Amino acid sequence: MTIKYQKVGDILLVKKDLTGDEINYLINKTKCKTILKYNYINGDMRKPKVKLLYGTETETIHKEHGCLFKIDVSKVMWSMGNIEERKRMAYISNSDETVVDMFAGIGYFTIPMAKYSKPKKIYAIEINPDSYHYMVENIKLNKLTNVVPILSDNRDVALKNIADRVIMGYVLKTRFFLDKAFEFLKEGKICTIHYHDTLAEKIMNTEPINEIKKYAEKYEYNILSHEIHKVKKYAPGVWHIVVDAELIKYNK
Incomplete structure (x- = not known):
């Protein structure tokens, strides 16, 4: 099964709605706590429009290139x-x-x-x-x-x-x-x-x-x-x- 996603901390961002089998596959593969459908970035504030597909927590800490980024992906833009x-x-x-x-x-x-x-x-x-x-x-x-x-x-x-x-x-x-x-x-x-x-x-x-x-x-x-x-x-x-x-x- 091939599903495109971005992983931010322990949260996955996807660009389409997923079936139950697809969600279970991603949970088992990545051990994520949340899956969000990322629709688009809105306005000058660069606020994301998202849909929760699995889980409830949208805040995480992402590590990249030795730096830590705390972020709520339901409120704030992130671009992998x-x-x-x-x-x-x-x-x-x-x-x-x-x-x-x-x-x-x-x-x-x-x-x-x-x-x-x-x-x-x-x-x-x-x-x-x-x-x-x-x-x-x-x-x-x-x-x-x-x-x-x-x-x-x-x-x-x-x-x-x-x-x-x-x-x-x-x-x-x-x-x-x-x-x-x-x-x-x-x-x-x-x-x-x-x-x-x-x-x-x-x-x-x-x-x-x-x-x-x-x-x-x-x-x-x-x-x-x-x-x-x-x-x-x-x-x-x-x-x-x-x-x-x-x-x-x-x-x-």
Whole structure:
């Protein structure tokens, strides 16, 4: 019997309704405590729409790449498809940097980066109170002291000229937050923006960097270099990508 599922802690996420035999098969195979049908992610708060197929508990602790993530999968988004990007981001910073994570969630990128890259400080901003709650829990679970969690719409956060690195781990509407990303960037130093988006394959190598260039010109930054990484297939012919763009303010 072949059934596709994602395992988060001791909870399984599936994308279809299951028969009794299928549920029993998964219980015996994985020793899970709960099985949820994961329908979709809803709205700016990135809240999941789920259906309980087996069990009652929806909170778990998931271990990934040496990090612990406490999460209620009925309330908070989890994407197994981003695992390689989370690993990559874990080692991309360094101890001299200050980082702003604009869409921190439960600490998907913040937690591994704080643990392994050890930047001086990460300002981890999240608008969803449930996600923020679990981010605070995960900072404690992983015994981190270099993360400042902030419950807010990142556009309302009064921080400027502070970040060596800005993480924009959001899709579909990311371009609408580029004004704020450039406001966070530190002047007088080479800085990096990690810009996520979902785009058709035929334009994914041109459209996102053109978008970043538009805002770079607006805020008087030069793009020194950029790389585009595929995160995962989002839909037929559409990819979730991330652009790593290195920038510096014009010399005047």
